Amino acid sequence: MVAGSEPAQASFVIAITMPISTNTTIATCVQIQVGDIAGTHYRGHRRCNPVRSLRSRASARLSCGEMAGRLLQSAGRLRTALVALALGLCVLALLAPSGEARRRRTQDAHASSTAPLGGVNIVGVGALPLALADREIARARALHAKVIRTDVPWSALEPREANHIEPRALAFTDRLLSDAAAAGITVIMFVDSTPCWASSAPAWLLRKCKPDAFSSANAWAPTDPSTYATFVAYLAQRYGTRLAAIEIWNEPDQINEDYFAGPNKAVRYAALLRAAYPAIKQANPNVPVIAGSLVGSNGVFLRALYAAGIKGYYDGLAVHFYTLTLDALRSFRAVQLANGDTKPLWLDEFGWSSCWPRYRIQQEQACVTPHVQATNITNLYRSLARTPYIAADVLYQLQGSKAENFGVLNEHGTRKPAFAALARVLASPFGSPSPVTLSLRRRGNHVVASGSGPVGDYMQLEAFQGRMLRFKATFTLNRFNRYAIALPAVLGTSGLRVRVYQEWMGPGRAAQRSI
Numbered sequence: 001m002v003a004g005s006e007p008a009q010a011s012f013v014i015a016i017t018m019p020i021s022t023n024t025t026i027a028t029c030v031q032i033q034v035g036d037i038a039g040t041h042y043r044g045h046r047r048c049n050p051v052r053s054l055r056s057r058a059s060a061r062l063s064c065g066e067m068a069g070r071l072l073q074s075a076g077r078l079r080t081a082l083v084a085l086a087l088g089l090c091v092l093a094l095l096a097p098s099g100e101a102r103r104r105r106t107q108d109a110h111a112s113s114t115a116p117l118g119g120v121n122i123v124g125v126g127a128l129p130l131a132l133a134d135r136e137i138a139r140a141r142a143l144h145a146k147v148i149r150t151d152v153p154w155s156a157l158e159p160r161e162a163n164h165i166e167p168r169a170l171a172f173t174d175r176l177l178s179d180a181a182a183a184g185i186t187v188i189m190f191v192d193s194t195p196c197w198a199s200s201a202p203a204w205l206l207r208k209c210k211p212d213a214f215s216s217a218n219a220w221a222p223t224d225p226s227t228y229a230t231f232v233a234y235l236a237q238r239y240g241t242r243l244a245a246i247e248i249w250n251e252p253d254q255i256n257e258d259y260f261a262g263p264n265k266a267v268r269y270a271a272l273l274r275a276a277y278p279a280i281k282q283a284n285p286n287v288p289v290i291a292g293s294l295v296g297s298n299g300v301f302l303r304a305l306y307a308a309g310i311k312g313y314y315d316g317l318a319v320h321f322y323t324l325t326l327d328a329l330r331s332f333r334a335v336q337l338a339n340g341d342t343k344p345l346w347l348d349e350f351g352w353s354s355c356w357p358r359y360r361i362q363q364e365q366a367c368v369t370p371h372v373q374a375t376n377i378t379n380l381y382r383s384l385a386r387t388p389y390i391a392a393d394v395l396y397q398l399q400g401s402k403a404e405n406f407g408v409l410n411e412h413g414t415r416k417p418a419f420a421a422l423a424r425v426l427a428s429p430f431g432s433p434s435p436v437t438l439s440l441r442r443r444g445n446h447v448v449a450s451g452s453g454p455v456g457d458y459m460q461l462e463a464f465q466g467r468m469l470r471f472k473a474t475f476t477l478n479r480f481n482r483y484a485i486a487l488p489a490v491l492g493t494s495g496l497r498v499r500v501y502q503e504w505m506g507p508g509r510a511a512q513r514s515i
Contacts, residue, residue, distance in 0.1 A: 015473035117392040124151030127168035137179035153193035159211035186244035225275035233279035253301040270308035297328035299335030320349035326456035344391035374421035438511035450484035
């Protein structure tokens with residue numbers, strides 16, 4: 001087996017060792033660290049998906065971190081589970097294509113010369129002070145944002161009955177769109193939250209539903225999808241090309257059901273989309289409609305949507321990927337292409353919480369430092385700048401709160417290092433991400449490879465003796481984007497050439513060292 005790496009460095013490693021006398025693989029070794037399990041990711045397994053709430057909502061759920069804590073309390077069961085996982089991953093390692101093959105399989109023919117629409121998520125609309133709209137747009141303009149994304153809760157604008165718009169909420173929405181247009185910023189409206197009068201929630205939930213407050217009944221789809229279609233068509237007609245897009249609902253595949261509750265989710269979401277798309281296009285054919293708003297990158301829910309007949313009813317697919325964002329985009333794109341779907345992706349939620357060292361986990365994501373948050377923002381935008389199938393990359397979020405620290409502003413509105421980083425990269429998105437670094441040192445009868453890399457994807461390590469590949473490992477960086485991996489003792493401590501690269505960038509951007 002591969003010797004254990006230094007604490008909290010590479011969170012997950014799957015490795016293959018080659019024998020000296022033949023090219024045949026003789027051992028597939030798996031190294032799993034639980035010291036920093038918050039940063040552990042398993043390829044081919046469903047990852048815990050992030051919960052991003054643009055409105056404050058309390059919800060009872062088991063986070064990845066809490067789950068890890070429970071597993072660690074039962075060490076025997078954890079050890080058994082990890083052994084089973086290791087055996088399964090050994091088989092996957094033997095059968096899976098290389099990282100370079102995966103990268104080429106989903107790479108479009110030509111790099112784009114135009115960067116995606118870059119921007120930030122801001123406060124949702126409602127009966128709010130108009131000065132708040134002015135402030136949000138002023139901040140977005142200072143960031144050089146080309147687009148903002150905001151929640152437009154149907155229940156806040158039509159709280160009591162169809163075609164009766166709440167005047168204060170409408171005034172705020174009008175002000176936000178007017179300010180944005182004056183600043184040269186377009187707006188993604190994601191429209192969710194069914195009003196009490198239209199909700200398909202069970203009777204016992206509807207009895208608790210109030211027009212002036214959010215409740216669980218708002219997460220249920222409308223009984224009649226045409227009522228939603230009429231409302232989004234009204235938005236398209238009123239705001240027209242000041243909109244970057246109308247996004248149909250929010251995270252219908254989210255397991256916690258904060259946004260889309262009830263059974264048969266794919267079928268009911270498809271019905272909503274099939275009603276909304278033609279209504280929006282009839283109101284204003286120039287308003288793009290984006291569907292999905294999905295958190296799962298494994299394609300299970302997307303395939304169910306295809307089966308439910310969504311093709312032809314959207315101009316793009318929205319995705320919310322917080323964990324291994326680049327790998328998630330590549331995996332999701334592969335599912336699209338396998339199903340004959342070439343519509344662009346709108347990455348309109350992603351980000352990092354600068355909650356370290358106060359917390360280890362927040363909203364199911366590993367906490368990072370303010371400096372790492374800023375670096376990650378720069379690197380992710382630069383990695384995506386020439387990706388032709390990405391239409392937009394919209395960071396979550398503008399301002400943090402007491403509950404979470406994803407904002408480029410803290411809860412009091414003070415700028416964090418992330419604010420300057422986002423402003424720079426939105427103004428000038430083209431450039432190289434941070435390079436992969438690598439150093440080699442001897443430790444006992446092993447060579448330890450350590451260094452750093454840019455956020456967002458799996459890493460590959462390859463060790464050669466002469467021209468012969470003798471060891472290969474796929475791993476993830478820790479929360480600080482660093483790694484340390486001890487090579488097998490059988491390789492010795494001299495005569496080795498090692499290279500490390502990120503899958504998204506490919507081996508052409510590898511770091512190489514010899515010892």
